[in-house]
Amino acid sequence: MPCGILTAMETELSRKLGVEHAIFGFTPFPAVAAAITRAGGFGVLGAVRYTAPDDLRRDLDWMQEHTDGKPYGLDVVMPAKKAVDGIGEADIEAMIPAAHRAFVRDTLAKHHVPELPEGEASGWRITGWMEQVARSQLDVAFDYPVKLLANALGSPPADVIARAHAHGVLVAALAGSAKHARRHAEAGIDIVVAQGYEAGGHTGDIATMVLVPEIVEAVAPLPVLAAGGIGSGEQIAAGLALGAQGAWLGSLWLTTTEADLHSRALTEKLLAAGSGDTVRSRALTGKPARQLRTEWTDAWDDPDGPGPLPMPLQGLLVAEAVSRIQKYEVQALLGTPVGQIVGRMNSERSVRAVFDELTAGFERAIDRVNRIAGRA
Amino acid sequence: MPCGILTAMETELSRKLGVEHAIFGFTPFPAVAAAITRAGGFGVLGAVRYTAPDDLRRDLDWMQEHTDGKPYGLDVVMPAKKAVDGIGEADIEAMIPAAHRAFVRDTLAKHHVPELPEGEASGWRITGWMEQVARSQLDVAFDYPVKLLANALGSPPADVIARAHAHGVLVAALAGSAKHARRHAEAGIDIVVAQGYEAGGHTGDIATMVLVPEIVEAVAPLPVLAAGGIGSGEQIAAGLALGAQGAWLGSLWLTTTEADLHSRALTEKLLAAGSGDTVRSRALTGKPARQLRTEWTDAWDDPDGPGPLPMPLQGLLVAEAVSRIQKYEVQALLGTPVGQIVGRMNSERSVRAVFDELTAGFERAIDRVNRIAGRA
Structure with a gap:
């Protein structure tokens, strides 16, 4: 690093969450989520596969023991449409x-x-996608010092948002269009994850490059995370240049040694x-x-x-x-x-090694754009 | 701008072409191409609609008179497949x-x-897409101080590349995948335009966020321009953070007052x-x-x-x-x-106004990422 500057990637949101780097890692594996948090990022454990509340409790106990008191979050799935609820x-x-x-x-x-x-x-059971299961997951989650609750499909119900806020938990929701993002903002959520076309999992047709600034503008001053196509520090820098307050990475962790x-x-x-x-x-x-x-x-x-x-x-x-x-x-x-x-x-590495490469790549990208902008 | 720093967006490629800002504007309108060049960018005139060499000559004469001696380029279309050639x-x-x-x-x-x-x-006549027409366009182009020749489909033939190089003209080719980009590099071109899924016109399925670094790596040390989803200075900063030596913008100019x-x-x-x-x-x-x-x-x-x-x-x-x-x-x-x-x-403005907003947005993005990186 030039001029003896220490690696930093701090935004208003990362400071609010008490996380060192504005890198959010979504993963279904507790070992990966904990390792992301320990590395200085914000691990978000995907809870869709936990149909039994006790399984979630067991894994959150494990998370508590392996995150050195650092912050982490939980991702639940609550489809906004309740067509299947109650049947x-x-x-x-x-x-x-x-x-x-x-x-x-x-x-x-x-x-x-x-x-x-x-x-x-x-x-895979459909029950994991049903609201009552998501709610039983929440009953467990609020027993733990979870800092963020993310919702992959639709806006969370108003009472869930109120309950999260009462526990001091921020609520994030994924959006693939400015229209969805506005709906989330109106529902009272705290963070929008702008998930572009190139992302893994559920995604719309608008690419990250176009989607992120569009959503930043649509929901300002709410913080936005850039998701989709991000797997290097250079791509994180790009997402932040687009106005995001952090990057949300999911796919990249699938080939870490901690993933199973x-x-x-x-x-x-x-x-x-x-x-x-x-x-x-x-x-x-x-x-x-x-x-x-x-x-x-x-x-x-x-x-x-x-x-x-x-x-x-x-x-x-x-x-x-x-x-x-x-x-x-x-x-x-x-x-x-x-x-x-x-x-x-293309290779299996530890979460720590992947994370360190992200921060190093981010520094390289900042150096590069500064040279281009005549600020080197 | 902080610290009295002057607006700059200079890369090795922009210096080589003698252009102030590494912003490349593709357009079918001579008035737009000339205005981009006058504003400090690099205007690239799309030549596909010129089936008569004299029409192209007339518009290049006009370009000469309206670009204050600043550099510009020409985009011709030469499909690599010659299935229709000679018939x-x-x-x-x-x-x-x-x-x-x-x-x-x-x-x-x-x-x-x-x-x-x-x-x-x-x-629209098919002849504009046929190699013999593209070649007659080239005969005209080389009579003018065109600095760059771009090719929208496939790699240009070896003799065209040789002829361009003999005239001191750089050759660029569009690519939607690393494989295409490598083929262009092997053909001897000088610049790859990495055109993502979100771009207007012919495009592949890989989004700009993923495509640009992939192509930068595939063809290094050849310079790469980022194309697709770029219409603001923040998006230009993102493209440069991804490793590009400039941004290639086409759609944005369609609603300028100079476009017809x-x-x-x-x-x-x-x-x-x-x-x-x-x-x-x-x-x-x-x-x-x-x-x-x-x-x-x-x-x-x-x-x-x-x-x-x-x-x-x-x-x-x-x-x-x-x-x-x-x-x-x-x-x-x-x-x-x-x-x-x-x-x-969303509004009709002059090329100059659009251009100035691009450079101002770029500066804002650089300020922003520097604050995040702790370098403000």
Whole structure:
């Protein structure tokens, strides 16, 4: 670093959260979330897979022990539409057309995907997406010093926001358009995560470069985090130049040594994939979500096939199939949500090593733009 | 500006070209290109519409008189595939299926689009896209002190690159993937324009945030320009943070007072459009190109329609239809290539005013990231 300047990446929001660097890391793995927090970032644990409150409690206990008193957050999923609220999984199952079930069976059979052993449940349950489960997660979360609550789909309900604020917890919500961001702001949230087209998971059509300044302007003075296409310090600098108060990174951690994808084959696929090997598809949940392109996504995106069902039906329809594909590591079908940044995820390293490279790259980018601006 | 620092945006490439700011403005309008150059940027005149060498000569004469001796460039189109080279327009016309011609007729009839007056040619001719025309454009171009020759599709032929270099002219080529960029570098070009998903015109699927650093790395030490989603100084700063040696802006100039779209209705449409009102469609040329979404693009992208033909057939098929739609300003069908940045093109201003806002926004972004990095 020139002039003996210490590495810094501080915004109003990072100071408010008591975090050293304005790097927010979203991950489903407690070990990764804790390591991001320990490295000086803000780890956000994705809670969608916790259907039993005790499992979440166990992992938050672990987080407490492994974050050295530093701040972290929790991401829950509460779809704004409550069409499925108050009705059981069986009622929703009944809405799935027989032709779609047959298409799943045929596609799995074509690829010789074995059945699950007797009594082994599918990993993904629709319940994780339902509001009552999200609320039971919240009951657990508020027992812990969680600093931020993020919501991946839609605005959180008013009472949840009020409850978070009463606990001194900030509320963040993801948005793929300025319109969504404005709706979040009106609902009373504290932070908008502007998630661009190139991001992994649920995403809209507007790219990060265009989306971030548009949302910054739409919700000012609320802080905005830049998400989508960010996997280097240079990209973090770009997101901050666009007006964000921090960067939100999800995909990058999937190939860290602390991540546990339960599939060597999937890790290898991620390490080998280029930026052009993802697709924004409704195959996974019924809403467009970026993921590795596979013969499974191709089958659902094929205009000659039945096409995906709307959320939450599609997620329920494919839950068991996805479990089987993952368990038996069926190469042609094996995928995961991931952004275009997968192209630079080419080695397995510790969260700490990845994090240090982010801050070093940020410094390089600042040096570079300062030289260009004649301020070196 | 803090500390009395003068506005600067200088890279190795901008110094090499003798341009004050590393802002490259692509436009089909000589008045816009000249104004960009006069403002301290690098105007690049798009030559695709010049089928007669004398027309190009007339406009380059005009450019010479209106650029105060400052540098500018020329963009020609030379598709790398020579499938249509050496055969006439009539031969290509014969390849168009009757069903596609009927679809054009029916779509125009549905929207009551009048015929062109007797003897009035369609504006767009396939010949502008053919290599022999591009070469006759080059014969003219090399008579002028053009500093840069850009090529929008594919790598220019080796002899063209050699001829440009013999005249001291740098050669740039657009790329939507690292693979394309590497091919350009191997062909001997001097500059890669990394054009992201959000850009107007022909574009790939990788967003600017991911594409620029990927191409910078792929072709180093060749200079790269960031294109796609750039319409503010903050976005230029982001592009430079990603490793680019300058920003390449095309859409932004379409609503400047110097631009002449020959259609008030189209200008109004651009001013009103949001970032979500474009689509990447093969409707215009047969290759995916971002443009305003209209009922015309919807018709071509409809899975129940015949779908677009490959380049160059689609361009030839729709040439007259596009002329009719433009001439009669048929609201529902009227479109133009433009990027997602159209969302911030909300007022008509002079090129100079737009340019000054770019440099001021760049300074603001540099101030901002320096504060975040603790270097204020």
